Amino acid sequence: MNWIEIAGHTGAFLSSVTFIPQVYKAWQTKSVGDLSLAMILIVITSTVIWLVYGVSLVLWPVIIANTIIFFLASLLLVFKLVFK
């Protein structure tokens, strides 16, 4: 694995875990008023589209990263709708 591939895998990993601290914070505080609902909906929509793309071309990093992001963003959406 050369350094460009390492950069790609590192980027995919970081993108996958992006929303973990936000989900954790929202769960801890039960406060989501400052979170943009539009942002969450865009993230969910984009992951679905990236999954279509990734599955079509059998790009596993794209599939795995977007599956994780989809799950985390969906959790954020539930928190956004449940916590007031």
Place this chain on the structure above:
Amino acid sequence: MNWIEIAGHTGAFLSSVTFIPQVYKAWQTKSVGDLSLAMILIVITSTVIWLVYGVSLVLWPVIIANTIIFFLASLLLVFKLVFK
């Protein structure tokens, strides 16, 4: 352009604009307490790594999308540090 390419471009576009509504909301409300600082820092770090990857392989969608995300996430970081 086939439908897979259209999906890729649509995904890249949506990923690029993800943080626009969040930046707008933070600017309007001047309230960022519910935003995770760790999330913002992960986004900035990942875009820098994706830019290294994109520039190395001359992947313009990766370069353009991550430049936009880097700019928006940096704005969010400034808001997070300035607004209390």
